Amino acid sequence: MSATVRTAKKLLLGREIAHMIDTAGVSQAEAARLIETSQPRIASLISGASNISPGDLILLAKQLGFEDESYQEALRELRRDNHKRGFWSTGHNRAYGDDLRLLVDLEKLADQIQSFQMEVVPGLLQTEAYARAQQGDLPIDDEGLGAEDFVQARLARQEIVDKADAPTIQVVLSESCLRRMWGDADVMRDQIDHLIKLSNRKHLMIQVFPFKTRPGRRSPIGNRFVLLRVPSPGAAGPLELAYTEGEGEDRYLDDRKALAAYEAAWARLSNAALRFDESRAFMKDVLSEYKEMQ
Structure with a gap:
């Protein structure tokens, strides 16, 4: 994982740096001079693409007028370990691609996840058999990763669903997620039954x-996406962004215009979809159809 790969804590810290600069009423160039660095580096810190030393971080805060020790400690906490690479280079964690690593990181810290999906049940809600059916007989690649590594990586993401402070997870599934068969009827029966149980x-x-x-x-309806909200221990407010997935390209959008468009899309889709009780009844009907398959 290169130093330019962003993490959730880097993004949160970048928001706090931007908040301090805006509150102080100075430019990025002026803020850069306070810690003897360049404006491009400040911009890179704000975007979550660079690291900053603890000393420079606290110096910048003090120079911008943020003297409160509790706030400085919040900054230290966001900076602490936000650049570690080891987690992604061991075991099944290696199966996460660079683009997906940020999503996994964000999911762990999020307090709200809203997802619209089609064709495929989202990874957070998949059974092991369904995830394995998706991978099929994927051969071992040049890095020694095979189907089992990808399955275990996907299942590891689901730990957030069961943790004590689990985020609120809202999902709108196109009917295609229930109808598209990954594996045989047994796999689909188990997957639909799992969704019904989760919905309770x-x-x-x-x-x-x-x-x-x-x-x-x-x-x-042709564009699956995820909206995430990650609370901040600082003063800048929560981090909100949209994640979209396409062939060969994953995008993270946090500018206000793009985010507003996806929030409006979510509102339209969730309002048009079946109510929760209706959705549960619909899934039970689909489950019955799979039970009739031999």
Whole structure:
């Protein structure tokens, strides 16, 4: 993992640095001179693409007028270990690609996750058999990674669903997620049953978007996406961004205009989808169909 790969804590720290600069009413260039660095490096810190030493971080805070010790400790905590590389280079963690690593990191710290999915049940809600069916007979690659590594990496992400302070997870599933068969009928029966059970958890809400429901002209049903909110221990407020996944390209969008567009899309889709009780009944009907398959 290169030094330029962003992490959740780097993004949060970058937001705090931007908040301090804006509050102090100085430019990035002026802030850079306070710690004898360059404006591009300040911009890189704000975007989460660079590291800063503890000394420079606290010096910058003090020079910008942020003397409160509790706030400085929050900054230290965000900076602490936010650049470690070892986690991603051992065991099945190596199976996470560079683009996906930030999503996994964000999921661990998020207090709210909203996801619209089609064709494939989202990784956080997959059974082991379903995840394995997706990988098929993937051969061992040049780095020694095989199907089992990718399956275990996917299952490890699901730890956030069961932790004591689990985030609120809201998912809208296109009916295609339930109909598209990954593996045989047994795999799909177990997966649908798993979704039904998960839908009864207080912090996990699942809605189904049936084929028969008209999406409306502006509902982006061809574009799966995830909205994440990560609380900050500092003063800049929560980090909010959209994650979109495409062929060969994963994107993280945090500018206000793009984020607003995806928030509007989420509102349209979740409002058009079946209610929670209706969705549970719909999934039970699909489960019954799979049970009839031999």
